[in-house]
Amino acid sequence: MRMLLALMVLLAGLACSPAAEVALGDPTPAVGPVGVIESLAEETGGGVFRRMGSDPPTIDPHLTTDTSSAEVVVEVFSGLVSFSTDLRLVPELAERWEISPDGLVYTFYLRQNARFHDGKPVTAYDFEWSLNRAVDPKTASPVVETYLGDIVGVVDVIRGRASRIRGVEVLDDYTLRLTIDAPKAYFLAKLTYPTAYVLDRENVESGGPQWADTPNGTGPFRLAEYRVGERLVLERNDLFYREPARLKRVVMHLAGGQSMAMYENDELDITGVSLFDLDRVLDPNEPLNKDLVVAAPSFSISYVGFNVNQPPFDDRNFRRALAFAVNKPLIADEVMAGQVVPAYGILPPGMPGYNPDLVGLRFDPELARRLLAESKYADPATRPPIKLTIPGTGGSVSLD
Template identity: 55%
Template sequence: MTRNQLSKRSKVTQQLFIGTVAALTFILTVACSGNSGSTTDETLSTSTPPPARAEKPNIAPELQPNKDVGADASNTAPRQGGVFNTLWSDPPTIDPHLVTDGTSYGIVIEVFSGLVRLGADPVNPFEPDLAESWTVLENGTVYEFKLRKDLKFSNGDPVTAQDFKWSFERAAHPDTASTVAEEFLGDIIGIKEIVEGTATTAEGIQVVDERTLRLTIDAPKAYFIAKLTYPTAFVLNKNNVESLGRKWTDKPVSTGPFNLKEYRIGQRIRLERNNNYWGRLAYLDEVVYNLAGGVSMAMYENDEIDITSVGLADLERVQDPTEEINRDLVEVPPNFAVSYVGFNIKEPPFDDAAFRQALNHSVDKQLIADQVFSNLVKPAYGIIPPGFPGFSPNIKGLEFDPQLAKDLLAQSVYADPNKRPRIVLTVPGTGGSPGLTTEVVADMWRQNLGIEIEIQQVEWATYIQDLHRGRLQAWSGLSWQADYPDPQTFIDVLFRSSSAINYGGYANQQVDKYVVSAQTEQDATKRVKFYNDAEQIVISEAAWLPLWWGVDSKALVKPWVKDYVFSSMTIPKFQNVWIDK
């Protein structure tokens, strides 16, 4: 395949798919995180936070300002009442301690909360939540949190330091089966032993009094506060969880600005205002997530939903100032995510670096950006996105070079197609097209290398479960989105050999050495260099096939929606949103 040319089959698929590129923007965004940080194939970030005081991060992010939609020029005071409607999909879980995907994350952060949260300020993103303040002691190994006065769960029960201790230990307990507890809480002394089943309590969690919680970590780590913004560190009501058992998420007791009022699988989720929330109460009466599916643009124009992304097929029309819908058009900052094809390094043929490198060099990312996405994305030759802390333009990527790809394949132990194992690329979905990007990549492998693959679709919840259990040989239709503004959330979390979120089983001793050194390095410049050096190895060994990073995109927001803030990372959205109609 030469540059600037899509195969005939891909062009046909493009005509079918083009109108829905980014249409899933508001359905499966984030990352989530630990996927936590994971999102679907073509997505944007649509997070909205409340502004407040924040602690200065250890690495100053080069983040873009968040986009505040519907700021009222008439100075009308926000008012309570109204319903915000959005298109979503069924979350794999509503248990904060199990969240590993953006679909679940987007719901959970509205209903539950923790000691600290990510806020609207892109330079000082960490702000107090249930904790009113914290102090760092013992050269950065002890964090003492002071809870707000008169904190309550949504049912009126008091929230105490003991509830946090129980919640952290519950998240780590083997019976909870969290795949990310060790990754996000494992710096606390004693958590790893609970995860391993050799202890039931963590000595690094001390309840000083009802309002004071002391956490001791194994070494000074610049990103520790950032990790506590993830749902694994959210507080739960012990009686609620233990009395209802596995069904506790049907009627969860919350601490966030909203309560879960109703969840009908495949139909809708309804959140209602939490009148026992510690801060200013939410203006909205309800947030309704439509789970039944549909064409988002049509639903928007029929006033069924209040927000939608703009697919390529609709872009020219909505940008036309003579069109009435143009008044709703909003510029959306890029989310800090990388879309990629993942490889299970432990399974043939992906256990051979030359084979993986051949696959990388055979994919024309610029063509994908130009012809599939009309330059709405940027080809990714590294992992960390541009503008994110730790991004380096000096990372040498595996660029499109079909002849080099052929040479590498010839050097591979899987050069002989008759001795090459069956290759299955799994994507999330329930039928229909697996996604234009996936088909284009498969075409490039076929045309440039003669490699045939099978594309398999599985339902989203099963996809996430299989991914975490290492059952997938290769996977696509996924992005990794930053959980917090620190390069640790990309390079360490994804590629350290001992990380539970290292889905492909990638292992390199030098990468491990770099990321472990970065964990305790207090000099920001040296930390970033450790991550960049590790990233270069990851890219050179083709642990992944990075595809693209997001760029600025477009969305539509109803004119009656006020103070909706778009952010490059997923943060609580709806507390400040209000309806003016």
């Protein structure tokens, strides 16, 4: 069973300032990617899933900062905890944990059935080495202080004042203790980021600078093949400590191309539907219509941000005038063909903390005119020009 995903996750909009933010968000989908993968796995009996992809800048978890890398890294490696599909913190390599009454000490009890891809057991010593490797200035992780900086001693190592993290302790082979500098409710969530993932020391040290070309991870898939600019293949890890993946193999095509044409030529099992093709696939008489499902929401907001230190955006009334002048419902319905909905806050639907009752700044052309008249840039003759530069690709001109 192959699937077309209607791009209900497209987001666009305008953000003005903390006092004036507008954007376009996405509606709640009818069917999500998890259902798509399950259907494919059932139909193919754990066969091959083919999709488009892009070359990951890195497969080293401790250097990962982008989604192209992360979508491979999270399948090949893992950490102490992770998020479920409904964004709940769940056990990963740690089967459980305890938090001290003062909120400073976290004790993790590792799964004793966890193995690296080559069959070696995963121990607390592996995590100790991995965390110290992540914060080592020689590793040069660009985000390590953000995600691990709460652990006592991490900043000292990053700044070159110490060689080991004081707040990381091994109690026994399967028990790890982390001490943080202050109680923080979000600390566990930070550990879901690849910076905190465990690595196989022998794999890293023996492999040299190119060790990630043959990674010995702990995730549900192992890297079977990677040819830059051509394809990347993930194969199921049958030693996975949780339920093994239902797909035997995932093939990511990296050479580019027109994904809809490749789907119609049976080269892909799934593809998004651009606005260019949407009317065609929505036609009940179109054979592709039977493959159409709605994509799950992406937890993001796209927006245009203002540099409030640069004229004319240094004037609050001018920023608010622009916000009230944007007809987001019109953009959502006419320009984006109903594939997005206006958003009036920084959190999209489905994200913890999302407030469906938030009013925000709605389209109000009369108020926009009044605010513009009250700003110091009311006179168009003296108003600084506004130049908007956006990225775009030939394959998505209609969306840019």
